[in-house]
Amino acid sequence: MDQTLDFVFTSSPARIVFGVGSVTRLADELRAAGCRRAVILSTPFQRDAAVALATQLGDLAAGIFAEAAMHTPVEVTDRAMAAYAAAGADCTVAIGGGSTIGLGKAIAWRNDAMQAVVATTYAGSEVTPILGQTANGIKTTVRDAKILPELVIYDPDLTLTLPVGMSVTSGLNAIAHAVEGLYARDRNPVAELMATEAIRALRQALPAIVRSPRDIAAREQALYGAWLCGTVLGTVGMALHHKLCHTLGGSFDLPHAETHAVLIPHTAAYNAIAAHARLAPATRQFGGDLGGGLWDFAQSLGAPMTLRMLGLRMEDLDRAADLAVENPYWNPRPVERTAIRALLGRAWAGERPE
Numbered sequence: 152m153d154q155t156l157d158f159v160f161t162s163s164p165a166r167i168v169f170g171v172g173s174v175t176r177l178a179d180e181l182r183a184a185g186c187r188r189a190v191i192l193s194t195p196f197q198r199d200a201a202v203a204l205a206t207q208l209g210d211l212a213a214g215i216f217a218e219a220a221m222h223t224p225v226e227v228t229d230r231a232m233a234a235y236a237a238a239g240a241d242c243t244v245a246i247g248g249g250s251t252i253g254l255g256k257a258i259a260w261r262n263d264a265m266q267a268v269v270a271t272t273y274a275g276s277e278v279t280p281i282l283g284q285t286a287n288g289i290k291t292t293v294r295d296a297k298i299l300p301e302l303v304i305y306d307p308d309l310t311l312t313l314p315v316g317m318s319v320t321s322g323l324n325a326i327a328h329a330v331e332g333l334y335a336r337d338r339n340p341v342a343e344l345m346a347t348e349a350i351r352a353l354r355q356a357l358p359a360i361v362r363s364p365r366d367i368a369a370r371e372q373a374l375y376g377a378w379l380c381g382t383v384l385g386t387v388g389m390a391l392h393h394k395l396c397h398t399l400g401g402s403f404d405l406p407h408a409e410t411h412a413v414l415i416p417h418t419a420a421y422n423a424i425a426a427h428a429r430l431a432p433a434t435r436q437f438g439g440d441l442g443g444g445l446w447d448f449a450q451s452l453g454a455p456m457t458l459r460m461l462g463l464r465m466e467d468l469d470r471a472a473d474l475a476v477e478n479p480y481w482n483p484r485p486v487e488r489t490a491i492r493a494l495l496g497r498a499w500a501g502e503r504p505e
């Protein structure tokens with residue numbers, strides 16, 4: 152028995168509405184929450200979805216702001232705050248992935264607006280109290296109860312349009328939350344159950360989505376797994392994997408979900424040495440070798456396999472390793488420069504973890 156039960160567990164106060172067609176319940180849900188004037192948020196790419204949602208909401212829709220962007224730039228938030236005030240709004244509805252949800256969070260962080268989210272990727276931001284925002288090229292992270300969206304609609308129908316490539320990388324991004332949740336310093340038995348079930352659901356769903364992107368049962372399973380993964384991310388602290396992705400995204404402008412997808416087999420293999428027992432519920436699902444099994448799984452899905460493909464140059468690897476060990480943080484295995492440089496080298500070249 153290596154498990155000592157000694158933990159703090161905070162249950163999320165968010166309301167989750169899950170199911171095919173559940174987006175049609177949004178108006179009733181908003182009214183029940185006391186909302187009367189919603190500003191709908193999206194990226195420019197998902198503007199049509201925002202317009203369709205506004206039509207569906209009728210009188211409840213007070214405006215559309217379709218300028219959400221990656222990394223939540225504060226100048227976009229400032230414009231959104233002005234649009235929110237001009238519309239006399241009392242809530243936001245973010246339809247999209249982490250970028251759009253980040254904008255809703257940034258608004259709520261400033262004015263405590265009630266937030267509803269219609270989640271359309273597997274990134275998991277909708278169920279975390281964490282906001283990453285960028286000012287003058289520097290990304291900072293804040294964690295606060297005000298940032299957690301109050302209502303989340305998960306309608307698998309709305310994920311049918313998520314391109315296969317993005318479904319795969321976003322799904323692997325979600326799996327990374329679950330893997331790190333298993334060995335988190337502040338882990339708890341409920342997060343472990345969620346992480347294990349999440350990996351099962353995504354392990355099953357992602358190959359089916361690659362074969363048939365409009366397989367609604369597979370989309371449902373993937374979104375269910377993503378909700379669980381996001382909940383784990385919002386509940387316990389992350390370690391090496393998320394820190395490395397943050398470093399590569401922030402300093403080398405690598406794309407978010409793709410970076411998670413390339414790195415997760417390598418970071419899992421790195422930490423499996425120290426957290427073998429903790430990772431067992433995941434390892435069992437990947438044939439007894441977590442790093443190698445995840446790498447095979449990602450390859451079978453057609454995921455990007457190298458940091459080189461994502462735009463990292465070979466000559467950046469040393470600096471990336473320096474940055475990765477610059478600010479110490481907790482990890483189940485010590486974060487040592489030589490070992491991290493070797494990890495990054497393998498991830499850059501696309502070698503299967505040993």
Ligand code: NAD
Binds near residue numbers: 223248321407
């Ligand atoms: P994204 O929100 O940037 O979306 C990528 C693109 O896909 C966008 O153009 C979007 O409009 C489009 N898209 C989304 N869903 C679609 C659908 N169903 N059909 C067609 N197109 C669709 O991608 P993401 O990976 O969800 O989010 C990444 C961002 O979220 C990063 O900035 C990351 O830091 C942040 N994030 C934050 C947290 C947190 O807890 N704060 C968690 C995860 C991610």
